[in-house]
Amino acid sequence: xxxxxxxxxxxxxxxxxxxxxxxxxxxxxxxxxxxxxxxxxxxxxxxxxxxxxxxxxxxxxxxxxxxxxxxxxxxxxxxxxxxxxxxxxxxxxxxxxxxxxxxxxxxxxxxxxxxxxxxxxxxxxxxxxxxxxxxxxxxxxxxxxxxxxxxxxxxxxxxxxxxxxxxxxxxxxxxxxxxxxxxxxxxxxxxxxxxxxxxxxxxxxxxxxxxxxxxxxxxxxxxxxxxxxxxxxxxxxxxxxxxxxx
Amino acid sequence: xxxxxxxxxxxxxxxxxxxxxxxxxxxxxxxxxxxxxxxxxxxxxxxxxxxxxxxxxxxxxxxxxxxxxxxxxxxxxxxxxxxxxxxxxxxxxxxxxxxxxxxxxxxxxxxxxxxxxxxxxxxxxxxxxxxxx
Numbered sequence: 001x002x003x004x005x006x007x008x009x010x011x012x013x014x015x016x017x018x019x020x021x022x023x024x025x026x027x028x029x030x031x032x033x034x035x036x037x038x039x040x041x042x043x044x045x046x047x048x049x050x051x052x053x054x055x056x057x058x059x060x061x062x063x064x065x066x067x068x069x070x071x072x073x074x075x076x077x078x079x080x081x082x083x084x085x086x087x088x089x090x091x092x093x094x095x096x097x098x099x100x101x102x103x104x105x106x107x108x109x110x111x112x113x114x115x116x117x118x119x120x121x122x123x124x125x126x127x128x129x130x131x132x133x134x135x136x137x138x139x140x141x142x143x144x145x146x147x148x149x150x151x152x153x154x155x156x157x158x159x160x161x162x163x164x165x166x167x168x169x170x171x172x173x174x175x176x177x178x179x180x181x182x183x184x185x186x187x188x189x190x191x192x193x194x195x196x197x198x199x200x201x202x203x204x205x206x207x208x209x210x211x212x213x214x215x216x217x218x219x220x221x222x223x224x225x226x227x228x229x230x231x232x233x234x235x236x237x238x239x240x241x242x243x244x245x246x
Numbered sequence: 247x248x249x250x251x252x253x254x255x256x257x258x259x260x261x262x263x264x265x266x267x268x269x270x271x272x273x274x275x276x277x278x279x280x281x282x283x284x285x286x287x288x289x290x291x292x293x294x295x296x297x298x299x300x301x302x303x304x305x306x307x308x309x310x311x312x313x314x315x316x317x318x319x320x321x322x323x324x325x326x327x328x329x330x331x332x333x334x335x336x337x338x339x340x341x342x343x344x345x346x347x348x349x350x351x352x353x354x355x356x357x358x359x360x361x362x363x364x365x366x367x368x369x370x371x372x373x374x375x376x377x378x379x
Binding site for chain 1: 281285286287289335336339340344351
């Protein structure tokens, strides 16, 4: 009986510690760690480090991450399993606003484009990784003040970046110009905007998964990253996630 | 009654055989059920299941397994903790403070080896063979 009492006391102490931990939690959530991305059901965005796989769920808008764990880049993966979606091609447009603790580099806007996109003439568009643009934020916003085809945006931006998600010149990434606008409250002195185009063939087989990737660079002085997502798939559309680091 | 430990057994096999099958089966089946129901949100239910089984182990060992030796009960309880840690590592990480993450990851790898190949042998040597077949 004495052992029972001792064990119950240990249980009570553990419970107390857990309650204290819950109460002292910061405003930003710890992302849930999983053994394998396969088991994830409630979200479509995964973050991987060299030792862990995390779910970026839709219950939280802000996540706190351990900087040292990610070795300079956040590797995100879209969980491509959409048995209910009647489309063949999926795309996700991503606007990443990084805030640094020191003045950021001179070129404030960068672009990236994953595989699978198409040029105006139907040819496959090349992969672009973190290409800096010489445009100012004002010029970028002006370029995105009116709709246009990817070809027209090539002239406006000076780079062949906007593209079509489909070979038949449908689903241009330049369709929603409002999404690409950089907000007025963006701290241009200490920030960098990176714009991503991610495209993939939609997987409708519930017994299969694929993980289209994109990565966000995490320099030592990055304090905060805000990711804005727009997609042609409802569960990924119009999402915003904030990441803070310690 | 625990199953016989063989030299070809993995550390997890050995751990589960140190414990009564009812205890390991209860935790394994509960974890499988909770994972299937809650998916990535199963960590808290799994953790509380672990705590509940750990608490129930004491009367179970005393009244069902008829173990009277306090050190033997403590050894079996710690074996269960090591066993649970090795199979529910990520659940423990999600529930316990973040600062413990690396410690839990290392413990989940190292402790089963240490426990089954070293500590259990010391225990058996010190208290006599109650679990070895």
